[in-house]
Amino acid sequence: MVNIRDKAFxxxxxxxxxxxxxxxxxxxxxxxxxxxxxSVLTLYSKELTPKxxxxxxxxxxxxxxxxxxxxxxxxxxxxxxxFIFDNLKKILINNYVIFETAKDNYxxxxxxxxxxxxxxxxxLKRAASFRVSPVKKDLSIEDFIASLRKxxxxxxxxxxxxxxxxTARIKILAPQVxxxxxxxxxxxxxxxxxxxxxxxxxxxxxxxxxKGQDARLTVETLxxxxxxxx
Numbered sequence: 001m002v003n004i005r006d007k008a009f010x011x012x013x014x015x016x017x018x019x020x021x022x023x024x025x026x027x028x029x030x031x032x033x034x035x036x037x038x039s040v041l042t043l044y045s046k047e048l049t050p051k052x053x054x055x056x057x058x059x060x061x062x063x064x065x066x067x068x069x070x071x072x073x074x075x076x077x078x079x080x081x082x083f084i085f086d087n088l089k090k091i092l093i094n095n096y097v098i099f100e101t102a103k104d105n106y107x108x109x110x111x112x113x114x115x116x117x118x119x120x121x122x123x124l125k126r127a128a129s130f131r132v133s134p135v136k137k138d139l140s141i142e143d144f145i146a147s148l149r150k151x152x153x154x155x156x157x158x159x160x161x162x163x164x165x166x167t168a169r170i171k172i173l174a175p176q177v178x179x180x181x182x183x184x185x186x187x188x189x190x191x192x193x194x195x196x197x198x199x200x201x202x203x204x205x206x207x208x209x210x211k212g213q214d215a216r217l218t219v220e221t222l223x224x225x226x227x228x229x230x
Contacts, residue, residue, distance in 0.1 A: 004092070004126045006128075007096050007097065008092065008096075008098075008099070008123070008126065008127040008128065009096070009127055009129075009130065010098075010099045010101075010130065011023065011026075011099070011100045011130045011132070012101050012105050012129070012130070013102070013104050013105070013132030014161075015132045016102070016154075016157060016158035016161045016162070017154070017155075018132035019100060019132055020154055020158075021132075022130040022132060023069070025130075026067075026096075026098060027040070027067060030067060030096055038065045038067050038096075039065070039066050039067070040067045041068045041069065042071060043056070043068065044071050044072065044217060044221060045071060045072050045073050045075045045076040045080070046072065046075040046076075046214060047077075047217075049080060050079050050080060050082075050083040053080060053083050054083070057095070058087075065094050065095060066096070067095070067096045067098065068095055068097045068098070069097075069098045070097070070100065071100055072101055072102065072217075073099040073100060073123070074101050074108070074111075074120070076119070081118070084119055085119040088119075102161060102165075104131070105129070108120075109124070139163060140163075141163065141180075143159045144177070148180065148184055148227075151227060153224065153227040156223055156227065157223060160177065160219065160220060164216045171215075173215070174216075174218070174219050175205075175208075178201060178204060178205050178222075181201060181226065182198075182201055185197045185198065185226070200222055200226060201226075204221075204222040
């Protein structure tokens with residue numbers, strides 16, 4: 001029998017750095033308790049479909065043990081929420097699931113949508129909860145540029161998340177960030193690497209301006225592609 005609190009976790013709070021520490025703590029606990037190797041699967045919730053989830057969780061690699069992280073899980077579409085809830089016991093047999101959100105626990109508890117939805121209500125009531133303290137410092141675009149100079153992906157994402165909390169700046173922030181990345185990457189000497197990076201930049205810019213995709217998600221995903229492990 002699956003013990004839900006040993007296999008499902010909720011990390012909530014606006015402090016990105018502390019959420020990363022909570023993630024590391026959970027991963028360390030899992031890997032310490034189990035001798036088998038685990039792969040880590042990070043899923044960005046907003047655009048997930050049941051087909052995406054089925055392909056990633058129940059394909060030939062289903063027997064592989066995974067730590068599955070749902071980023072910004074409050075943005076899961078209704079069809080994806082239903083799929084996860086209906087299959088949660090099956091998912092948890094071989095896998096650990098971490099639901100992560102920048103919302104604090106008070107915001108979640110006060111949101112009627114969460115308690116009227118089967119998955120959200122289940123996560124709030126049954127998952128092991130890690131609540132982090134709020135961000136204390138007002139960050140600026142200069143802090144983002146400084147993190148890029150250090151090639152510090154975690155800090156860059158942390159600063160971006162804080163900047164995007166200022167909803168009045170969202171429309172100008174995404175193009176501004178892409179412009180900063182263009183300037184940084186223009187100094188790369190390797191032609192093939194430079195071409196690949198600029199393809200990602202062009203695709204992100206087009207996704208925001210022409211396709212109307214979520215600017216925050218697009219920019220954060222772009223940053224991971226550019227600064228993450230190659």
